[in-house]
Amino acid sequence: MRRAPLSLRLRLVLQLLGIAAVLAIVLYFTVRTVADQAAEATQDGVLGAATLAIAERLQGGDDDVGVDLPYEAFSILGSISADRVFYRIEAGGTTLTGYDDLPLPEAAGAAVTPVFYTRAYRDTEVRIAAVGRMVLVARKPVPVLVLVAQTRQGQEAIAQRVAQRAAALGLGSFALAAALSLLTAGSVLRPINRLADAVGQRGPQDLRAVDHPTPAELRPLITALNGFIARLRGALSRTETFIAEAAHHIRTPLATVRARAEIAMRQSTSEDTRETLRAVIRAVEESSRSAGQLLDHATVVYRSDRMADERFDLAKLVETQAEAFRPTADLKDLTIRLSGTDTPVIVQGDRPLIEAALRNLLDNAVKYSADETTIDLSLTGGPEARIEVADRGRGLSGQAQARLSKRFARGENAGDVIGSGLGLTIVEEVAAAHGGRFELTEREGGGACARLFLPLG
């Protein structure tokens, strides 16, 4: 199963949030590290200064090393924070004064600059600075080591405060970045949304190239879209041409065949031949109608996507179609009674489509009417235009309109009558394409009544 790809917005926001989170964490640790190092360097500096101050007070003598502990050296150690202080002065391997259990530095020997190290001592942990000096005792050099240790509670307190601030800073910058990433995602995707709106709002026949201003990143998409539109336009125009050509090329020869067959039938004296020719005519008629309906249907399907939107007089169209069907009706001695066409009824829509619908309605009526009956063709204005075709044919026999309107579906009582089953489908599609509707009902006193409603122009 393929998962639907994440929306661009979500993807963008998640990635930006991810980056923001990483940056916030990096920021947090950077601030902490830098601040910790700065605090440690500061405290080391003070501790080292105190150690050096003591080392400077070392004095040689005739029998022992002397030292005058400077008060301020110790006092200053407590100035940054109230930390505990320990010290040890070792001369020639013995502790001269101070805390004799204070850990010595690992590297033996006397360093002139202070060496710093951290050790566990008593109940706590201390930072120790150690500095070495050579002192002359009875004219012999004696190595002296001065150790000053300090607890780091003050530094820890600073580190904790810094950590809290850093955490707040990290969270704050993350929140800011999150808000900004939402805005960014919105602004980055806005051209795409605008383009989608612009393309979506186009009319069905609008196959112009898209020239909406877009960022450079969307150019390839626009180019591809325009190429596609151009190909579609070409294909549609070829289809239109093909349909017109096909209609012409099929109908014309069939009409010729039918005319010839009718002439031959009239001239023939043999009953067998006439019977055969009658069958030929019926077959041609069937083919002609089927071809016509197929083409009508194709036209409807093709045009309903890109309907013309013109205002025209429906009365004229109804009159013309009635006139066109009169020869066919005459063959069965049918009367087409026309009413309501003396005043113009203006509708808005696609004339060829409506014409095709009406043609199929009349065709059906003629086809299913019994000989020497009347077909009532009426047009009414009213709140909407209504074309009603009522015949005295075999009716619907209780079959649902919905079923009859299905493509290639034919009534169970159609029997010997020629038909493709496309007629009502075409009518229904035309009605739908124009925002109208189509009704097919039983007519009182036998026959069917078809009504096509179209909105007025």
Next chain:
Amino acid sequence: MRAIVLALGLILHAAFAAAFQVEEETFFPATGDEQRVLSILSTTDTVILRPLIAGFQARRPDVALRYTMANSQAVYAAVHDEGLSFDLVISSAMDLQMKLANDGFAAPYGSTATAGLPGWARWQNRLFAFAQENVVLIASRSGLGDLRLPQTRRDLIELLRDNPDRFRGKIGTYDPELSGAGYLFATQDARQSDSFWRLAEVMGGLAPRLYTTSNEMIADLKQGRLLLAYNALGSYAEPRLADDPDAAVIELEDHTLTLLRTGLIPVAAEAPDLGGLFLDFLLEPEGQRLLRDEAGLPPIDEAALSGRPHLRPMRLDPGLLVFLDGLKRRGFLDEWNAALSRN
């Protein structure tokens, strides 16, 4: 097995207790149903703190109180070296208290009362000051006769120089070698100004009498054996000399040391919560009022310090450890003895 260990512990405890020089031990039974015992080790006279003990027991009638009084060295040694268990240790020896706290013998403690202390009146959350006492010069007006009362050390030095016969053998001060407080005052004086050494030299030429307590000094002054008592504790002097118009208590204007009387709760305390409660009581308004009105100890008062710039409260910081160093102490006392021309 456990019983044996316990018994052994008791024997050892008894042995240490024997080594530990107690000056006075007073038991204050609980005023109500006795539930627990609070034991306090202190350098402060029982008499002085008695009103506060009564005030505390009024608030907590279920607590009995054992008040052990000893000198500052003994107090320090009991906690630092002998590991004896007390719930609160009160001492005027700031340096020794500081060393106890620095060396990890004081437990951290915090309450609203301790949080209210100014920064200079506490160290970390381990050492808390509850009284500030000035170190003063006491002079006998009649002894000085028509001489002006000295207001600075320079005045004092001039006074002594100009009238050596009058003051010979009539000046009293602490013996820094024998008295912890005297050593603390002398070393802090030496830190504050160089005039201390000049004063020591001048005094040294006048056969000073050296004391181990302020009380003895004050008593001798009252009886006329002394004309001047240098570096006596004002808090001891004022109640004793209040009815003596002859004695003048002088805060020298070049600098007057202010001692902080501090309390700490040892890590070895058996009832540290009770120690904390008593400490809180000392710091709370009621306790501070009792300190001032009944005990005669000046309570912690920042305004009193800022209003009188010559007062120098000794700083509660590791600097106090410096003069406790053996080498440093030896050096200082050598210097002192040289100044007094006693070697």
